[in-house]
Amino acid sequence: MIKFIIKGILRDRSKSIIPICVISLGVFITVFMTGFVKGVLSEMLTTNANLDTGHVKVMTKPYYENKDQIPIDLALLELSSITQDLVSKFPDISWVPRIKFGGILDVPDASGETIIQGPGLGLGINLFDTSKGEIERLSLKKSLISGSIPKEPNEILLSHDFSKKLNIKPGREVTFFGSTMEGSMVFETFIMSGTIRFGNPVLDRSTFIIDFTMAQKILDMGDGTGELLGYFKTNFYEDSKALKAEYAFNETYKKSEDEFAPLMVSLRNQNDLGTTIDLVGSFGSIFVSIFVIAMSMVLWNTGLIGGLRRYQEFGIRLAIGESKNHVYFLLLLESFIIGLIGSFIGTFFGILSCYYMQETGIDIQDALSNSAVIFPTVLKAKVTNDLFLIGFIPGLLAMFFGSSLAGRGIFKRSTARLFKELEV
Template sequence: MIPDTKKKVSTIYKKVKEGTFLTESSDKGIILGIRLAENLNVGLDEKIVIMSQALDGSIAAGAFHVKGLFDTGTEEIDKGVVIITHKAAEELFVMHDKTSEIAIRLKNVEDAQKVSTLIRQKLNSSELEILPWQEVSTVLEQWIEFDNGFIYLIVIVVMIVVAIGILNTVLMGVLERTREFGILLALGTKRKQILAMVAWESLFLGVIGSLFGSLLGILLTLQLGKTGINLSMFSSALTSFYMDPYIYPVSKTDHIIISIALVLVTSILVSIYPAWHAANLKPVEAIRSI
């Protein structure tokens, strides 16, 4: 790998716990997972010999000095991955200015399919295999789709809870003010005005609740976005995906707007029955009620 560009597509340089990450001049340097170092019984500045098969079929052998040890929290990576510079790999595997893989990191992961298709059309080469991440890791894509479906289910459950909460609050408020509504109707207040009053109260509750909840959610997301959520307890499940055990949530404006809109729509819908009940009270019976 090329150290400077590696940092643009991977965060593994942040996982170096001992020593330092490789630089452009580290042609004889190597970094490896901390578990692999334990298995090989090697430490910083010690020599390690790599033996493999070169591109031309010959035996590739090279001695490197350990410059750093990384700890990603994913056992399969920490005990099975070593990293050397691109220049060192060219010499070791007799690659003759060839590159085995080029990774491109996009700002939006959803653009991967479109960008890979565009690159494939531009290069128009049968010798190159251009794959979006969805094809590189189909299991991960399926897991994300499952996770998104689960999130939608959670949203539905939350909306039901919100609806019940608002309905209970508004309905109790209507029942407690039955006499007041009766007096208003007796004084000539139109039923549609009573209906609008209750609907506005419900909407107000939704606005206050959604704004407060969104603010709390944004603050929590900002904090967790810095510290991350440690999922190392589920490391065995994450191993097959080679995922960082820490996840960093982000706030998206469209998600916040959709959430607030859902709460407001729910508030209006659940106010229909309490508003209808208040608007259809009989003034005399309502005034007599306790």
């Protein structure tokens, strides 16, 4: 009997193909949009974490309060012992020091006279200690436009836009003018090894990168650093874990009288990212909820209309001798099978599209050329485990409930009325 009914459903497109298409489309859109919203949020966090905030960041309290001025005179000292302490307390976090500093890059001619100069933002990162993973984290190899990554301590990497502004190419000597941690003047000559494009307007304007140890040396910082960035070893920002670590670390130094005591700040509490995370998260959830509810209503309606359209058929089946319970059971079974097929197709193509968008993304760099915030220039989707269920469950249940509601008419109406319904 079930085989017979399924044969009928497959032959009647209005009972099979159309509901399956409606369910597939609804589930597809839900899965894709959810993956996309999550992807953009995740990419935004990753970009901020990699370029600036880390998942958590340790600085001195006064440095944090004046961080916009890049105050290396308020740097964190005794880096080795602090790092050792952090590694033992937070074994699931990797720690990398970075020094941000300001200064002028000067391009001299053969006799040492200035041809051109410009202010820049220096970044001292671990270029030669591969265990720190900074080259990968900042995607330096991928972002390389010309030349190469520095191989020697006296080499410098410039943002491509900055190099164009200074009109120099790899191999050229440039001199850094700045001040040490103690406020003395510093001059250091570097050889430009290459140019990169971060894909972020804030950093692309005038950033230059040198090795961290070299930065420590020329800025006279000893065993110090401006910032110590922590990254979860999973590479994903986990808000609750970061907040717990932040709380636990800061509790230790709460009663310290050292005005330069270290302070840990989670990604959420930097650059107003908490508000952004909450806003994007809330809008994402609201958007997805509205979508899931709307889709459920459409599918519910599909089930309902599908059931109502079949009252005449139910009437004939009842007249032939099928029991009401059996007719109702088969109606639910049909809607379950159709919901299952539609949800499977929708989820499959939704995840496939998310995966494609995760790998390629939409480039919005041109639209962000004057942006002052760190925002991903490529909007990508993200495939997560919950995508397998976010559309599948409503797709499966909505049609089922719609049919179960429509099917109540089988019991409520007298049998004689059923086959008169919609009779032509």
